[in-house]
Amino acid sequence: xxxxxxxxxxxxxxxxxxxxxxxxxxxxxxxxxxxxxxxxxxxxxxxxxxxxxxxxxxxxxxxxxxxxxxxxxxxxxxxxxxxxxxxxxxxxxxxxxxxxxxxxxxxxxxxxxxxxxxxxxxxxxxxxxxxxxxxxxxxxxxxxxxxxxxxxxxxxxxxxxxxxxxxxxxxxxxxxxxxxxxxxxxxxxxxxxxxxxxxxxxxxxxxxxxxxxxxxxxxxxxxxxxxxxxxxxxxxxxxxxxxxxxxxxxxxxxxxxxxxxxxxxxxxxxxxxxxxxxxxxxxxxxxx
Numbered sequence: 371x372x373x374x375x376x377x378x379x380x381x382x383x384x385x386x387x388x389x390x391x392x393x394x395x396x397x398x399x400x401x402x403x404x405x406x407x408x409x410x411x412x413x414x415x416x417x418x419x420x421x422x423x424x425x426x427x428x429x430x431x432x433x434x435x436x437x438x439x440x441x442x443x444x445x446x447x448x449x450x451x452x453x454x455x456x457x458x459x460x461x462x463x464x465x466x467x468x469x470x471x472x473x474x475x476x477x478x479x480x481x482x483x484x485x486x487x488x489x490x491x492x493x494x495x496x497x498x499x500x501x502x503x504x505x506x507x508x509x510x511x512x513x514x515x516x517x518x519x520x521x522x523x524x525x526x527x528x529x530x531x532x533x534x535x536x537x538x539x540x541x542x543x544x545x546x547x548x549x550x551x552x553x554x555x556x557x558x559x560x561x562x563x564x565x566x567x568x569x570x571x572x573x574x575x576x577x578x579x580x581x582x583x584x585x586x587x588x589x590x591x592x593x594x595x596x597x598x599x600x601x602x603x604x605x606x607x608x609x610x611x612x613x614x615x616x617x618x619x620x621x622x623x624x625x626x627x628x629x630x631x632x633x634x635x636x637x638x639x640x641x642x643x644x645x646x647x648x649x650x651x652x653x654x655x656x657x658x
Contacts (some may be wrong), residue, residue, distance in 0.1 A: 382483050384464035384543065385413035387453035388435070389446060392420040394427050396470040403473070405432040409480040413460055418447040446539060447555035447564045447655070454554060454639040457502030458546055465549070469540045473502055473587035481584035482543040493577030496537035496567070498528060502589040509590060510538045512581035513566065518619030519606040521566040531580045535570025546578045556608075558655035562593045563601035570609060588653055595627050595639055596646040597658045603650020618648070 381465040386404055390397045397416065397451045404411055408416045414435040416423065422442020428435055438452055444569070450467055457465050464486060466479060478497060499510040521536065529594030542565075552571040555564050602623060606616045624643050631639050649658075 382409070382464075382487055383412045383462050384409075384466050384479065384483055385453065385457035385460065385462045386411040386466040386468060386479075387415040387417060387450065387457075388468045388470055389425055389449045390416055390418050390470045391443070392422060393470055395424055395602055397423065398427070398431070400468055400470055400472055401428075401433055401435065403476075404468075404479075406476045407479045408476050409483055411466065411479065412462055413457060415453045415456055416451055419443045419445075419449055431439040443657075445557060445560035447559065451554040451557065454544070454546055454549055460549070463546055464543055465546055466543045467539065467541070471502075471588055471590070472541050474541060475585070478541070478584060478586055479543075480492065481582055485580055485582050486543055489531070489578065489580065491576070491578045492580050493545050493551075493572040493575075494537060494542055494579045495531075496542040496579075496581050497584040497586040498581060499540060500585055500587045502587045505587055506552060509588065510581075512537055512579075513569065515566055515570060516619060517611070518615030518617075519602060519609065519611050520619035520623060521563070521602075528581065528583050529575070531582050533578050534569070534581050535573070535579070536566045537579055537581055538588075539565035539568075540590075541586050545577075547577070548572055551575050551577075558604060559601045560597070560656050560658070562598055563605055567605055567608070570605075594642070594658055595631065596642040596649070598627070599624065599643055599646030600649040600654065600658065603647060604653070604655065607650070607653070617619055618629060 388400050414433045416435045416437050418439045421439050482495045501507050501509050508525045511528050512524050515521050515535040538571040552575050556567050
């Protein structure tokens with residue numbers, strides 16, 4: 371009986387990892403939000419991918435985080451995997467992943483942990499994301515992955531937990547057993563598309579990915595066009611997607627990106643597209 375009680379009490383334990391990159395002000399704000407949670411983390415880890423967060427800047431805070439420096443900036447996936455290993459060694463079963471620009475309410479962790487506990491087949495749960503600059507608008511209520519490997523965000527409101535193909539990596543709670551079962555976050559992408567890959571990998575391993583109505587905010591940033599196209603091709607090759615639908619999906623993505631680039635920057639970055647496709651076909655990975 372005592373073993374059952376211990377298992378029940380540990381089921382909802384979670385570690386939080388903040389992936390930091392150069393902005394101690396944003397990092398401190400996220401730490402403050404974690405301290406305000408109605409369900410506070412059992413462990414807080416800061417993975418400093420910029421290598422310039424001073425330990426002194428983290429002293430005196432209500433939450434005392436573990437600081438792990440990765441000045442070589444190995445990317446999002448490597449940061450998550452490093453924190454996951456640390457959390458497992460501490461005997462913690464769930465990992466809340468936060469980028470340093472994540473904005474969320476005091477009930478975030480309670481909502482995500484509750485949803486994960488309620489669905490034993492769920493390997494990952496994430497909130498509905500809204501824009502920081504336009505909080506009335508949904509940025510992502512889960513992601514869709516097409517047959518050709520095109521990934522896009524849903525932007526509709528939801529009333530309850532919904533199973534989706536993938537969720538944005540800005541804020542996500544993982545069941546560490548599920549994450550370990552797929553070998554962790556695939557580090558080949560460096561940045562962008564690893565969240566799509568993770569949802570796909572979890573589904574192949576029999577786990578569900580959920581998005582819940584609990585709202586959080588992030589201001590999505592731009593990524594290098596070459597990197598985005600490369601990672602889309604890398605994923606298509608890894609997943610063994612059919613060549614015809616992949617070609618159409620890549621062409622559509624390229625067309626959309628070129629239109630945006632012309633409107634925003636008054637230029638046509640064709641060379642970046644060519645390099646991205648070539649890098650993906652050649653299997654180049656890591657930093658672009």
